[in-house]
Amino acid sequence: MFAGLSDERGYAFIPDEPPETPEKLRERYIMLSSGGTPDGREIWLNLIIRYGDDRRPAGYTQATLTGQEALVAYHVFPSLWRNGIATAAMTLMLNDLFARDPIHTARAFVDTRNAGSVALLKKLGFTLLRKIVNADFFRGSQSDEYEFTLTREAWCTDSDKSLIK
Template sequence: MDEVFLAGLMCRGLEPEQISEMTTIKAESLALVPLRRSHASQLYTILSDPRLYDFIPDRPPETIEELEQRYSLLEKGTSPDGRELWLNWAVFTTADWRPVGIMQATVRRGIDADIAYIISRDVWGVGYGRTATRAMIDHIFTTYDLQAVRALVDTRNYRSIGMIETLGLKPVRFIRNADHFKGEASDEYEFVLSYNDWRMGRNFD
């Protein structure tokens, strides 16, 4: 499917100022498509795996309708006070248009962004998580004049830690008892990629 067609299709019915924030990102064999309510039925199966939520304070959706309601709220693209952009993408393989995950960036223009992601366990080890996350980071750095991108990761989530370190994010802080969910305390590492380090990394690619 054509990238321009997809962007137009997914943004139908939105206000012009919202459309400007909605960009389909091409990344090797993947496409990151702005998340819409209509994606709920496609993503429900992969997001229903409870193992995906071992290290985050969230839970699998119980129904497609629940996921639709959640995505309807996210479609607005901004926090209630308008200070943050809430950018969310559904990740698809371009070969067969198969959903493999979601990407999220909470952007404070001219300052920084927090990133998060969920990738289907069916494709762990393939490299899709790294490819999609790198594409998202490149997009938000080049689009929103950011000074840094950061991620908070549970210290037990070795797979996620390994992945973001390959993208140049560096641990800058250990946060004890950062959260408490599923009956356990969660310690976290804060990882940061500065704009200068990101730019230098791109120069050596």
């Protein structure tokens, strides 16, 4: 994971930075593996995406569950972009999320300049809810974000994507 997450191109539209060392990445994964906040208000799902015959790491998906909602995100290593990996990984994650009670809505935030992620969310059936001006400041400039939502009902009625029946 360290080598793939060290590629600077993967951080053009997110305020994160590549991991400093393999040890720091390991520490982060240990923290995330706790599964959520100590008070139980958030459940964290962080999954490594594996790709190819050798099942090499290709990135990750993540979801933060709170009540009936899940905040979702993904990161695919830049060297593997445009291979359908994000679509496949997000499809599996959304199937898993919407199979869980009481998750009713998935929510995603994306930098308005990230055309690839915007297209992916639309392909998956997410609906644009709003544009948030000056949502974040990183890499020396302001960024705007789109907020997208997807309901269980919309996901489960789309037979091309949903495995939940």
